[in-house]
Amino acid sequence: MRPFRWHLRPRSILRPYIDRYWGWEGLHRLPPLLPPGTGSECVFHYAKPYLLNGKDAPHAMLLCIRTHAVAIEENGALGFVAVRFRGGSLRHFCAQPLAHLHDQELPVQALWGGDAERLSDQLRMADGPATRAAALDQFFLARLGEYERRSERGLDAQLDKLYYAPGMSIDTLAEHSGWTRRHFQRKFTDAFGLGPKQFARIARLSHTMRLLALEPNVTALDAALRIGYFDQAHFIHETRALTGVTPQTIITGMREKSHFYNPPSRPIA
Numbered sequence: 001m002r003p004f005r006w007h008l009r010p011r012s013i014l015r016p017y018i019d020r021y022w023g024w025e026g027l028h029r030l031p032p033l034l035p036p037g038t039g040s041e042c043v044f045h046y047a048k049p050y051l052l053n054g055k056d057a058p059h060a061m062l063l064c065i066r067t068h069a070v071a072i073e074e075n076g077a078l079g080f081v082a083v084r085f086r087g088g089s090l091r092h093f094c095a096q097p098l099a100h101l102h103d104q105e106l107p108v109q110a111l112w113g114g115d116a117e118r119l120s121d122q123l124r125m126a127d128g129p130a131t132r133a134a135a136l137d138q139f140f141l142a143r144l145g146e147y148e149r150r151s152e153r154g155l156d157a158q159l160d161k162l163y164y165a166p167g168m169s170i171d172t173l174a175e176h177s178g179w180t181r182r183h184f185q186r187k188f189t190d191a192f193g194l195g196p197k198q199f200a201r202i203a204r205l206s207h208t209m210r211l212l213a214l215e216p217n218v219t220a221l222d223a224a225l226r227i228g229y230f231d232q233a234h235f236i237h238e239t240r241a242l243t244g245v246t247p248q249t250i251i252t253g254m255r256e257k258s259h260f261y262n263p264p265s266r267p268i269a
Contacts, residue, residue, distance in 0.1 A: 003028055007262055008133045014140055016156070017089035019265055021133045023081040024258075027074075031253030034063075034070040034260065035209055036202045036242050038163060040090040040101070042108055046124040047079030052105050060108040060120040064090065064101035065193065067202065069243040081123050081132045083140070084262070087199070088159045088192040091152075093143040099193030112143065155191045158184075162196060164268055166204040167228035170196050204228055205242055207268050208235070210261040213254045220247055227268065 007022035009015065019039070030050060041063045049057040051073040063070075065087075091098050094111045108116040119139045126132045158177050162168055173196065174184035189195045208227045212218060224235035239247040254261075 006129045011137045019084045025079045029257040030074045031257045036066045038087040038203050040064045040085040042083040044123045045080045048076035058107040062106045092148045166200040213259045213261040
């Protein structure tokens with residue numbers, strides 16, 4: 001199977017919550033690690049699933065917010081379609097609190113039962129990206145109608161600000177929200193399952209690694225300074241703390257193999 005990649009935007013009503021649908025087919029050499037990430041992703045395999053931490057991934061699985069790195073390895077030719085949710089937005093599509101889903105590789109059926117199994121069958125039988133995107137639109141529009149938390153859209157806006165400007169101070173965010181710092185931190189943590197400071201650390205690392213993956217001529221130091229690390233030592237320390245390995249280990253894996261970073265939807269401050 002010849003290597004193939006694609007990505008499509010969801011319908012406009014879903015775009016505040018879902019960044020894109022995307023997929024891979026064929027033989028791809030995967031990097032050794034998936035670094036921590038602030039988003040959530042549903043992955044529906046219609047070929048051989050890859051290995052996560054040395055075990056077969058579920059054919060239909062959820063990767064939620066990751067506070068540590070996950071080992072990944074190809075297990076034959078890939079064929080999958082993935083749904084990339086914006087940070088914290090999965091909670092608008094399911095009943096489970098985000099804090100209960102972090103750092104797990106869950107079968108999608110754990111969230112949506114038999115409906116998820118039927119969707120997985122549809123995606124496996126579909127004849128291409130457009131058909132798969134249409135099936136995903138239909139499924140997630142129904143889930144949004146059932147679970148959307150309209151009263152928390154203000155919190156979504158604050159998380160969005162922090163994600164695209166991870167160097168923004170918590171005091172500034174609290175001021176924008178109209179709450180005290182303490183109340184803002186509590187609301188943020190209750191909604192998203194981790195505090196704003198930890199979220200910003202993971203977002204900053206993710207932005208830096210994506211920049212290095214998408215722009216091979218950029219040096220690690222230039223990328224780190226551009227995204228907001230104080231210096232090279234700060235970048236190395238944070239990478240080790242969040243992943244357990246050096247930045248060069250991750251960068252080498254991304255640049256010598258495939259990676260899962262897509263272009264950002266908007267510029268990073």
